[in-house]
Amino acid sequence: MASNLTERLSRLVKTMRGQSRITESNVQDMLREVRMALLEADVALPVVRDFIARVKEKSLGAEVVSSLTPGQVLVSIVQKELAATMGEGIADIDLAVQPPAIILMAGLQGAGKTTTTAKLAKHLIEKRKKKVLTVSADVYRPAAIEQLKTVTAQAGAEWFPSTPDQKPRDIALAAIDFAKKHYFDVLLFDTAGRLAIDEVLMAEIKELHALLKPVETLFVVDAMQGQDAVNTAKAFKDALPLTGVVLTKLDGDSRGGAALSVRQITGVPIKFAGVSEKIDGLEVFDAERHAGRVLGMGDIVALVEEVQKGVDIEAAQKLAEKVKSGVDFDFNDFLSQISQMKKMGGLSGLIDKLPTELASKAGQADMGKAERDMRRMEGIICAMTAKERRQPSLLMDGKSKASRKRRIAAGAGVQIQEVNRMLNQFEQMQTMMKKMRGGGLMKMMKRMGG
Numbered sequence: 001m002a003s004n005l006t007e008r009l010s011r012l013v014k015t016m017r018g019q020s021r022i023t024e025s026n027v028q029d030m031l032r033e034v035r036m037a038l039l040e041a042d043v044a045l046p047v048v049r050d051f052i053a054r055v056k057e058k059s060l061g062a063e064v065v066s067s068l069t070p071g072q073v074l075v076s077i078v079q080k081e082l083a084a085t086m087g088e089g090i091a092d093i094d095l096a097v098q099p100p101a102i103i104l105m106a107g108l109q110g111a112g113k114t115t116t117t118a119k120l121a122k123h124l125i126e127k128r129k130k131k132v133l134t135v136s137a138d139v140y141r142p143a144a145i146e147q148l149k150t151v152t153a154q155a156g157a158e159w160f161p162s163t164p165d166q167k168p169r170d171i172a173l174a175a176i177d178f179a180k181k182h183y184f185d186v187l188l189f190d191t192a193g194r195l196a197i198d199e200v201l202m203a204e205i206k207e208l209h210a211l212l213k214p215v216e217t218l219f220v221v222d223a224m225q226g227q228d229a230v231n232t233a234k235a236f237k238d239a240l241p242l243t244g245v246v247l248t249k250l251d252g253d254s255r256g257g258a259a260l261s262v263r264q265i266t267g268v269p270i271k272f273a274g275v276s277e278k279i280d281g282l283e284v285f286d287a288e289r290h291a292g293r294v295l296g297m298g299d300i301v302a303l304v305e306e307v308q309k310g311v312d313i314e315a316a317q318k319l320a321e322k323v324k325s326g327v328d329f330d331f332n333d334f335l336s337q338i339s340q341m342k343k344m345g346g347l348s349g350l351i352d353k354l355p356t357e358l359a360s361k362a363g364q365a366d367m368g369k370a371e372r373d374m375r376r377m378e379g380i381i382c383a384m385t386a387k388e389r390r391q392p393s394l395l396m397d398g399k400s401k402a403s404r405k406r407r408i409a410a411g412a413g414v415q416i417q418e419v420n421r422m423l424n425q426f427e428q429m430q431t432m433m434k435k436m437r438g439g440g441l442m443k444m445m446k447r448m449g450g
């Protein structure tokens with residue numbers, strides 16, 4: 001999905017340049033793209049509708065700085081709204097009760113409940129220094145009980161035995177009793193899942209909830225379920241007072257949209273994300289990072305913000321025009337280019353904000369070296385007279401070029417070879433710019449760094 005959404009949004013970013021506001025009339029097309037993108041990301045339809053309505057409300061009348069397009073501004077609003085919808089800050093497990101704190105795990109079979117139970121045990125042992133007991137009430141599948149035993153051992157937690165001939169409520173009572181007697185801080189209660197929602201299953205887990213009075217009731221859901229995740233989430237939310245969600249299999253090729261749907265439907269925070277089959281494949285869920293991932297835009301949004309902060313895009317555009325023609329490019333232009341770049345956080349800062357694919361290409365060049373070179377060039381240019389800056393040819397084939405170069409070298413505090421090297425690079429750059437015809441600053445930087 002990432003690529004699709006990126007494509008759509010990139011197209012969007014380019015549209016309607018020169019319009020200074022987002023209005024009823026220009027927002028429709030843009031929102032249609034966003035809507036399609038979200039549906040392709042497997043976000044459920046009602047959730048998409050709500051989301052679009054909120055984005056529309058926030059974007060209507062939003063100020064668009066002249067150097068940005070309404071599309072760019074909208075993308076930035078979309079990303080922020082995505083993050084806000086997926087959660088606010090980071091929500092950890094609540095353990096502020098008389099021990100044992102009981103955590104009830106709910107979800108369909110195959111969602112990753114058992115695996116997550118063990119991962120969570122490990123997390124609570126390592127990060128919260130708790131003594132953790134696990135137990136399974138999946139009396140319908142003996143293999144599930146065995147599975148919990150195995151993964152609990154991997155997690156370094158303790159497992160409380162249960163057998164298929166027991167009733168879930170008896171298992172619950174025995175486990176609580178054992179946890180109390182042996183001073184466990186946390187009891188993780190794994191439950192039976194079914195392949196689909198069914199009444200008996202829901203009645204059973206409701207009864208267990210009433211008996212256990214858990215401090216956390218976590219709904220475990222497979223991110224790859226996409227649209228179906230919504231129905232499941234709704235059924236569990238109606239049956240149980242959920243306190244959080246664990247979104248599993250985010251490492252797979254899920255399209256990430258489930259996070260949005262599930263968060264919206266359940267109204268509770270996504271607390272953890274499963275990111276591998278392994279016991280340590282659990283991460284505290286970070287909404288902002290996930291929104292960035294769903295959007296797949298690297299951080300074009302941050303770039304937009306930099307621009308809004310006041311980088312002089314008009315000047316940059318004029319320069320770009322000049323660069324395109326290649327003929328007039330002089331040392332003043334070069335200085336102005338360097339200062340634009342500095343305002344945007346230097347070369348490496350700029351690269352961090354590019355979409356991943358571009359950034360990795362640019363990253364092949366040695367940015368540190370390119371930046372050092374640029375600083376040196378800046379120093380040399382500053383030592384030139386105004387005339388020399390306007391007329392680089394004076395230093396390249398002018399009569400008094402040798403004495404001019406000596407003077408500049410002394411002024412900049414560098415060897416004359418440095419000045420020559422810089423002039424060489426400047427010349428190469430001029431040639432290259434003619435060839436590139438405005439093909440981008442990045443290419444030039446790559447050459448310089450290499």
Ligand code: GDP
Pocket residue numbers: 107108109110111112113114115116193248249250251252273274275276277281
């Ligand atoms: P349960 O039926 O809900 O208890 O599900 P399980 O814990 O048995 O998990 C079902 C399958 O999903 C197993 O093969 C797990 O290894 C796998 N699984 C669980 N969580 C993740 C995850 O975050 N990433 C990946 N790749 N696989 C997972």
